[in-house]
Amino acid sequence: MRAVVTGGAGFIGSHLCEHLLATDHSVLCVDNLVTSSEDTVAHLMDHPRFRFEYRDVTEGLGVSGPVDAVFHLASPASPPDYLRLPLETLRVGSAGTWHALDLAADKGARFLLTSTSESYGDPQVHPQPESYWGHVNPVGPRSVYDEAKRFGEALTTAYRRERGVDAKIVRIFNTFGPRMRPDDGRAIPTFIRQALRGEPITVTGDGSQTRSLCYVDDLVDGLVRMIGSSHGGPVNLGNPHEITMLELAQWISKLTESPSEIVLVPRPQDDPEKRRPSITLARELLDWNPTTPVEHGLRETIRDFRRRVDLDTLEPQRDRLAFAPDAAARPWRSR
Numbered sequence: 001m002r003a004v005v006t007g008g009a010g011f012i013g014s015h016l017c018e019h020l021l022a023t024d025h026s027v028l029c030v031d032n033l034v035t036s037s038e039d040t041v042a043h044l045m046d047h048p049r050f051r052f053e054y055r056d057v058t059e060g061l062g063v064s065g066p067v068d069a070v071f072h073l074a075s076p077a078s079p080p081d082y083l084r085l086p087l088e089t090l091r092v093g094s095a096g097t098w099h100a101l102d103l104a105a106d107k108g109a110r111f112l113l114t115s116t117s118e119s120y121g122d123p124q125v126h127p128q129p130e131s132y133w134g135h136v137n138p139v140g141p142r143s144v145y146d147e148a149k150r151f152g153e154a155l156t157t158a159y160r161r162e163r164g165v166d167a168k169i170v171r172i173f174n175t176f177g178p179r180m181r182p183d184d185g186r187a188i189p190t191f192i193r194q195a196l197r198g199e200p201i202t203v204t205g206d207g208s209q210t211r212s213l214c215y216v217d218d219l220v221d222g223l224v225r226m227i228g229s230s231h232g233g234p235v236n237l238g239n240p241h242e243i244t245m246l247e248l249a250q251w252i253s254k255l256t257e258s259p260s261e262i263v264l265v266p267r268p269q270d271d272p273e274k275r276r277p278s279i280t281l282a283r284e285l286l287d288w289n290p291t292t293p294v295e296h297g298l299r300e301t302i303r304d305f306r307r308r309v310d311l312d313t314l315e316p317q318r319d320r321l322a323f324a325p326d327a328a329a330r331p332w333r334s335r
Helices: 011-022 038-044 079-084 086-107 143-162 187-197 216-227 245-256 280-286 294-308
Strands: 002-006 026-031 050-054 069-072 110-116 167-172 201-204 210-212 235-237 242-244 262-265
Touching (some): 002 011, 011 038, 079 143, 086 143, 143 167, 210 245
Parallel strands (some): 002 026, 167 235, 201 262
């Protein structure tokens, strides 16, 4: 098939593009690089079935030729990014989703919205099933992301009902792996960066809040299974392996053999207390289950940081980019 991946140069998007190419599909990767980089897809640029276009999906998404699938991943996704870009986050969740759905409708393509576990807010039900409507502060600082995704879900459902688009929704829980930005602001890249630098590892609050961590390869497998299924969703995709933030910091400190001390810092407003997906639907409908042990994923992510990132500047080490050892000699370009 020919797939359009919005936000395809992002962390998850780049892994999805790579997976689609490896399974003989063609990919048009669309990204405005506001929170991403061409570095993540540098190793794909010369692939005959890959094309990158620098575009902002909020301004439209016309594509020539046939399209079989639209994966809509475009959006700032880490709290520092969407707090820095609140209006842009709302715009891509609304206008960007609208344009991506229009493309799917015009081309008769399947559509997949990557929504988020943040749609559950600070949940009062644990673990979180898809039937739970959530506990979201609609005017809090995190609402620009939460409500943008919730609007995107409503819009996707409306297109499915009113225009007959084969549209699907997944709610992604905390995902990690190689190619995360070291300045992403989320827990895993922050802890790894601090540990490798020998800086204090900063855990917010008392560290008792929990997250459930899914390795990116498992997540991408779930996305592909979902768009190939007959189910509309929403369907949770995540790993039920739940861990406290203090335990995660200790784990990363051990794996990096870091001398860093762990320090507690103030916790952000509306930061969820617990987060764990119920994945019964994913197991039943998609025959999907995360299989990568969290420790293996953490080791791979740490290894990626060591070889890819200059920790003094937080810039990519051009001569050691993962999967692209000759990338420094090639000009970055959109083609």
